[in-house]
Amino acid sequence: MDTAFAQRRRRDLIVAGIFAVIAALVPLFVKDVYVQNIMVLTLMYAALSQSWNILSGYCGQISLGHALYFGLGAYTTALLFTKFGVLPWFGMLGGGLISAAIAMALGYPCFRLRGHYFVIATIVIAETALLLFQNWDWAGAALGIDIPVRGDSWLKFQFVRSKLPYFYFALALACVAWLVTWWLEDSKWGYWWRAVKDNPDAAESLGVVVFNSKMGAAAVSAFLTAIGGGFYAQFVSYIDPESVMGFQFSLLMALPAVLGGIGTLWGPVLGAVILIPLTELTRSFIGGSGRGVDLIVYGTLIVLISLARPEGLVGLFSPRRKEAAR
Amino acid sequence: MTAETIIQSLASGLLMGLLYGLIAVGLALIFGLMDVVNFAHGEFLMIAMYATFFLFAFFAIDPLLAAPLVAAALFVFGAAVYLLVVRFAVRAKANAGMVQIFSTFGLAIVMRGLAQYFFTPDYRSITHSWLGGKTISVAGIFLPVPQLFGALTAIAAFVALYFFINRTDFGRALEATREDAGAVALVGIDKNRVFALGWGLGAALVGLAGAIMAIFFYVYPDVGASFALIAYVTVALGGFGSVFGAFAGGIIVGLVEATTALILPPSLKSVGIYAVYLLVVFIRPRGLFGSL
Numbered sequence: 033m034d035t036a037f038a039q040r041r042r043r044d045l046i047v048a049g050i051f052a053v054i055a056a057l058v059p060l061f062v063k064d065v066y067v068q069n070i071m072v073l074t075l076m077y078a079a080l081s082q083s084w085n086i087l088s089g090y091c092g093q094i095s096l097g098h099a100l101y102f103g104l105g106a107y108t109t110a111l112l113f114t115k116f117g118v119l120p121w122f123g124m125l126g127g128g129l130i131s132a133a134i135a136m137a138l139g140y141p142c143f144r145l146r147g148h149y150f151v152i153a154t155i156v157i158a159e160t161a162l163l164l165f166q167n168w169d170w171a172g173a174a175l176g177i178d179i180p181v182r183g184d185s186w187l188k189f190q191f192v193r194s195k196l197p198y199f200y201f202a203l204a205l206a207c208v209a210w211l212v213t214w215w216l217e218d219s220k221w222g223y224w225w226r227a228v229k230d231n232p233d234a235a236e237s238l239g240v241v242v243f244n245s246k247m248g249a250a251a252v253s254a255f256l257t258a259i260g261g262g263f264y265a266q267f268v269s270y271i272d273p274e275s276v277m278g279f280q281f282s283l284l285m286a287l288p289a290v291l292g293g294i295g296t297l298w299g300p301v302l303g304a305v306i307l308i309p310l311t312e313l314t315r316s317f318i319g320g321s322g323r324g325v326d327l328i329v330y331g332t333l334i335v336l337i338s339l340a341r342p343e344g345l346v347g348l349f350s351p352r353r354k355e356a357a358r
Numbered sequence: 359m360t361a362e363t364i365i366q367s368l369a370s371g372l373l374m375g376l377l378y379g380l381i382a383v384g385l386a387l388i389f390g391l392m393d394v395v396n397f398a399h400g401e402f403l404m405i406a407m408y409a410t411f412f413l414f415a416f417f418a419i420d421p422l423l424a425a426p427l428v429a430a431a432l433f434v435f436g437a438a439v440y441l442l443v444v445r446f447a448v449r450a451k452a453n454a455g456m457v458q459i460f461s462t463f464g465l466a467i468v469m470r471g472l473a474q475y476f477f478t479p480d481y482r483s484i485t486h487s488w489l490g491g492k493t494i495s496v497a498g499i500f501l502p503v504p505q506l507f508g509a510l511t512a513i514a515a516f517v518a519l520y521f522f523i524n525r526t527d528f529g530r531a532l533e534a535t536r537e538d539a540g541a542v543a544l545v546g547i548d549k550n551r552v553f554a555l556g557w558g559l560g561a562a563l564v565g566l567a568g569a570i571m572a573i574f575f576y577v578y579p580d581v582g583a584s585f586a587l588i589a590y591v592t593v594a595l596g597g598f599g600s601v602f603g604a605f606a607g608g609i610i611v612g613l614v615e616a617t618t619a620l621i622l623p624p625s626l627k628s629v630g631i632y633a634v635y636l637l638v639v640f641i642r643p644r645g646l647f648g649s650l
Contacts, residue, residue, distance in 0.1 A: 324474025331467030
């Protein structure tokens with residue numbers, strides 16, 4: 033019905049394909065391990081922020097507790113691998129399913145809450161889980177889990193000699209998260225979510241099952257976030273509650289989308305590409321002499337963006353469409 | 359567990375709860391005034407604690423004497439934050455809710471970064487203050503003097519705030535603006551001025567709390583983060599925007615925390631607070647005394 037929209041979607045898909053191919057070729061030229069490490073983190077945060085964006089951006093349910101799902105993914109993968117020898121592939125999948133189930137179980141009471149009551153509930157739940165994991169002896173308590181090296185292969189999803197396989201997995205994850213968002217944008221769910229975000233009461237009266245559509249968004253979002261958590265556990269091979277379930281992760285997942293554009297397809301990718309290298313570079317160049325500079329840089333960035341460009345940086349790339357929308 | 363230990367910990371829980379109320383009331387006041395949650399509230403507390411610490415360390419000013427100075431400084435700071443940041447955030451057309459959350463969150467991150475940069479992440483404490491480390495015994499219950507003083511200050515602040523809001527012209531302007539910010543403009547009240555003074559007042563109250571906290575608690579860049587979540591829970595528990603709710607919420611949070619610490623390991627004492635918050639809002643989604 034909307035040919036301009038269909039055209040835009042086709043163009044988005046082609047552009048994404050080109051970006052993915054270019055990204056895949058970058059390691060052929062960039063051999064520096066430090067830079068490769070930043071690229072892995074950038075792709076991971078692009079994927080995480082894209083997942084966060086599904087619930088918080090498209091559906092409008094601002095979660096500042098996504099560290100819970102990230103941590104659950106990391107812990108499920110690490111615990112299954114170290115305690116039972118289950119391959120990380122199944123661990124990640126299991127973590128994703130557990131997280132999706134928990135997201136729905138928590139959504140059942142939480143989605144009745146509105147505005148700030150909901151936001152604070154998400155923070156409180158993630159903090160509670162953090163405290164419980166810090167006191168759970170079987171799962172390593174506050175000390176966490178050291179993941180032993182048992183191989184150097186795709187089967188075991190552990191790579192000792194090169195970081196490249198992690199890079200390609202992170203790239204694949206970012207592509208999957210992007211594609212899921214792209215597909216959902218034009219699905220029944222996508223339209224429901226935007227209606228729920230704009231005006232839940234009006235959406236309800238038009239026959240949108242508001243509650244179910246929030247649950248759907250939460251499940252998809254939590255599933256993808258947990259896969260990212262499982263990946264992270266394998267990538268850093270050591271996890272503890274604070275480093276995978278701490279509040280800063282919830283914030284770090286949200287910030288790329290905020291910077292790039294909340295509730296947009298390209299916002300999280302653009303935000304991650306700017307924010308993560310910037311943070312990592314300030315941390316290593318200035319960070320040694322004065323701690324906290326990285327915080328100052330990206331805090332300032334967030335304040336400026338939210339005041340000057342609330343629609344995010346993607347707005348810069350489509351001035352005409354923005355005018356038309358007014 | 360004897361009856362004595364239970365009474366003892368409930369008493370200290372009550373004192374701490376009143377102080378939580380004082381920390382949180384500024385948040386409730388600002389929310390009630392303009393529906394904005396200040397996510398940098400914990401960092402306001404942090405700079406108040408640092409200010410108190412430095413006044414003590416450099417000028418040997420006792421926290422009791424520093425408290426009014428710190429509150430006044432925070433008043434100016436809060437009004438400035440409104441005029442420089444929040445005033446623009448509430449004008450946002452796109453993503454209004456997000457802009458409010460993330461502009462103050464960004465501010466919080468910057469403040470924490472600046473504190474780390476200038477003050478280093480070291481833990482600092484005020485060693486010899488007039489009240490620090492003293493306890494008194496009331497009917498066989500030992501009460502730490504700084505917390506007792508904090509609790510009494512909190513009660514006094516709530517009483518003063520009640521009269522201020524209900525009996526003074528500015529208080530009435532505050533109430534009128536929260537009812538209908540558009541209509542007050544018609545009777546010649548400058549909305550921005552009222553909001554700026556509201557932010558100043560809210561910040562001054564958390565400044566007062568910070569000065570007292572600095573007597574018995576470590577001062578470090580992330581100290582605000584530990585208390586901010588408790589403050590949000592306190593305010594939401596009482597109902598956003600209700601000043602009385604913050605008072606009641608603080609008392610509940612303090613008592614629940616003390617009770618949890620009796621039953622569970624100390625590292626889990628916050629779990630009780632969080633559980634009570636979730637229970638309350640699941641049953642009553644607008645908090646105990648909030649209106650929709």
